[in-house]
Amino acid sequence: MLSSLARTATRRPLTVILLWVLFLLLGFGLGTGVFGRLSDNVPEVPGTESEHAAQYLDRADPAGESVTGVVAGAAVTERGLRSQVERAVADVRGIDGIAAVPDPYTTPGLTARDGRALLIPVTLDGGLGDDAENRAVDAAVDRIKQIDAPQVHFSGxxxxxxxxxxxxQHDVRDAELISLPVVLALLLVVFGGLRAAALPLVIAVSGIAGAFLALFGFSRVTDISVYAIQVTTMLGLGLAVDYALLMVVRFREERRHTPDLDEAVHRTVAAAGRTVLFSGLTVAVSLTGLLVFPSVFLRSMGLAVAAVVVIDMLAALTLLPALLARFGGRIAPAKVRPEGEEGRFFARVARFAARRRVAVLAVVVPALLVPAMPVTGMRIEIGDAAQLPATTEARRLYDTVDAHFPAGTGVSPVTVVLRPGTDTATADRIRALSPTARSRELPGGATVVRLQPSGRVDGAQATALVAAVRDLRGGEPVQVTGPAARLVDFRAMLAERAPWAALTVLAGISVLLFAFTGSVLIPLRTILTTLLSLGAALGVVVWVFQDGHMAGLLGAEGLGALSLTAPPLIVAIAFGLAMDYELFILARMREARRATGDDREAVVTGLRRSGRVVTCAALLLAVVFGAFMTGGFSPILQIGLGLTLAVLIDATVVRMLLVPATMALLGRRAWWAPGPLHRARERFGFGEEAPDAAAAVVGSGSRTP
Structure with missing residues (x-):
């Protein structure tokens, strides 16, 4: 397959490039339509009690959704301002699609005790279509915003x-403007020339277009979270740079030893392309664990990110070879360096780790376990507007309400649905759980009871109310919904499905690594060392964002819990990225071992020839993740920090120390596989090498730039 791709790229480079240009136009044209189709309904889990109750209310309750305005910064009872507010409320009531707007001056709880703020809740008609709903909301917001007050905010x-x-959309644009010039500057340092440095950026732009197009496609059939944009774009950009870096480095190396341009492209695709192929498949398999969860959010994220990874892989295996075939003659070959000079630092590190393998394991393993300890106390919550940047409209409303109203104002209640036939005594005990319980009869005989928690929307008090209702109801037809109930159900879903997700990912990774290496022990060793770096990275995220240590340096604050989106995405994506660098190193080790037969020296040679590429790739990926952390969304900050740490720890401590130490400890046994498995692997062609690639690479001690 790789040989066919290489031949196509060299025979029809302009055709391949033109097809990708059309894809880019489609991605940046049609694909950007996803920004208008994003959802913030992350915790919905089909089939759970909270979701069943929510769907029942959608059918039975004639009331629609609501948005909330706040007017603050002046004495709201002052005659002129009050007159403006009353006229605005009257006008909003007359807008088509608006069901109700209470008088903020006569409705209890809507005017702050300090007299300097008031709330204007606007309830929409039920059953509105998207267009009618948007028109009603826009008209209401425009009218309320005409009130002349220091602060007027609207959200919800x-x-x-x-x-x-x-x-x-704003954050993605800014992150691209920050990351792409920095990445280009670093690539110029790596390659020493603009032509070679520009090629990874071309593939990166393809990854971004692919991210937009994949998300737009999935948004047509399922909800796509607002956080999916940053996650898929940062990963698509980062992996595209990684894959292109690996391919261009290998191309410059091959150009040094063959004057024929097409032959250099063929050998590049056969050698480095094989690594890119397995790397892309491995990252995609790591994300399939998200498909095990019934959560729409996790499934859509898994599919979207996996699709972006595959697009990056295809761009590296088709577009990049075509560009090399068309313009690669102008790229300078790698410089010839004296024997022993190339990768000397990485070779010394590898020899040290191999010689002191027991000491290295005794030091490094505890050093990674210590920062991983906070994971044992990790908590997840849906979160509220406190997770948003201070400049967002929703956060401004949240801060204004928090400054002028009692704690808990505006917190979503625990919603209890009492179906027809519920025992009166049970209903009374449920109402007694909250002194401010409010009841409302629905058409059809059901009753909705709203219990107001005293703390945060998904804090301990709210989730305790959910548990109390479910304990009290016995066998009565009572269901609980609302954000707190959805959080409880989401946590239960994670606990139930996480072992199956882990089993799915580990099995898939083991099969792919065996196909790549021909070993049954290397996959096990790889998984164990990767879990160490992953645990350390996630532990630091908990320590910073949950416990609040040094969070201010990132423009965040300790929230007492992580966003429920962060841990599963960090684990799935970081695991795949770790496999990325593992394959970079193992590919060189395999080549050296096939050429020399010396297991110990193959470890050193493998790290010598891949260490610089892995280090540069990790640094470039960290730059991309860091740029996306400038937006200020707490969940994105958590994911960005977790992935950045996982990549840097894995590319340095794990791959430079633990990999050579454990490979030296295993020795020749590291590459062992039972005879039947070895024959099966050869039969299906996974053992193929580029013609004379291994011998050519190892035959010269100064081949890799």
Whole structure:
């Protein structure tokens, strides 16, 4: 397959390039439409009690969604301001699609005790289509915003998703403007020339277009979270640079030993392309664990990110060879260096780790376990507007309400649905759980009871209310929904499905690594060392964002819990990225071992020839992740920090120390496989090498730039 791709690229380079140009136009044209289709309904899990109850309310309750405005910064009872507010409320009531707007001056709880703020809740008609709903919301917001007050903010309901989508688009644009010039500068340092440095950026732009197009496609059939934009774009950009870096480095190496341009492209695709192929498949398999969860959010994220990874892989295996075939003659070959000079630092590190393998393991393993310890106390929550940047409209509303109203104002209640036939005594005991319980009869005989928690929307008090209702109801037809109930169900879903997700990923990774290496022990060793770096990275995220240590340096604050989106995504993506660098190193080790037969020296040679590429790739990926952390969304900060640490720890401590130490400890046994498995692997062609690639690479001690 790789040989066919290489031949196509060299015979029809302009055709391949043209097809990718059309893909880019489609991605940046049609694909950017995803920004208007984003959702903030992360914790929904089909089939759970909270989701069943929510769907029942959607059918039975005639009331629609609501948005909330706040007017603050002046004495709201002052005659002129009060007159403006009353006229605005009257006008909003007359807008088509608006069901109700209470008088903020006569409705208890809507005017702050200090007299300097008031709330204006706007309830929409039920059953509105998207267009009618948007028109009603826009008209209401425009009218309320005409009030002349120091602070007028509006958010919530359908408006929140739109605001977050606009912010996501802004953050993605800024991150690209920051990361691409920095990445180009680093690539110029690595390659020493603009032509070679520009090629990874071309592949990176392809990855971004692929991210937009994949998300737009999935948004047509399922909800796509607002956080998916940053996650898929940062990963698509980072992996595209990684794969292109590996390919261009190998191409410059091959150009040094063959004057024929097409032959250099063929050998590059056969050798480095094989690593890219397995790397892309491995990262994609790591993300399939998210498909085990019934959560729409996790499944859509897994599919979208896996699709972006595959697009990056295809761009590296088709577009990049075509560009090399067309313009590669102008790229300078790698410089010839004296024997022993190339990769000397990495070779010394590898020899040290191999000689002192027991000491290295005794020091490095505990050093990674210590920062991983906070994971044992990790908590996840849905979170509220405190997770958003201070400049967002939703956060401004949140801060204004928090400054002027009692704690808990605006917190979503625990919603209890009492179906027809519920025992009266049970209903009374449920109402007694909250002194401010409110009841409302629905058409059809059901009753909705809203219990107001005293703390945060998904804090300990709210989740305790959910548990109390479910304990009290016995066999009665009572269901609980609302953010707190959804969080409880989401946590239960994670606990139930996480072992199956882990089993799925580990089995898939083991099969791919065996196909790549021909060993049954290397996959096991790789998984164990990767879990160490992953645990350390996740532990630091908990320590910073949950416990609040040094969070201010990142423009964040300790929230007492992580966003429920962060841990599963960090684990899935970081695991795949770790496999990325493992394959870079193992590919060189395999080549050296096939050429020399010396297991110990193959470890040193493998790290000598891959250490610089792995280090540069990790640094470039860290730059990309860091750029996306400038947006200020707490979940994105958590994911960005977790992935950055996982990549840097894995590319340095794990791959430079633990890999050579454990490979030296295993010795020749590291490459062992039972005879039947070895024959099966050869039969299906996974043992193929580029013609004379291994011998050519190892035959010269100064081949890799």
């Amino acid at each position: 309901g359908p408006l929140l998703g739109r605001q977050l989508g606009e912010r996501a």
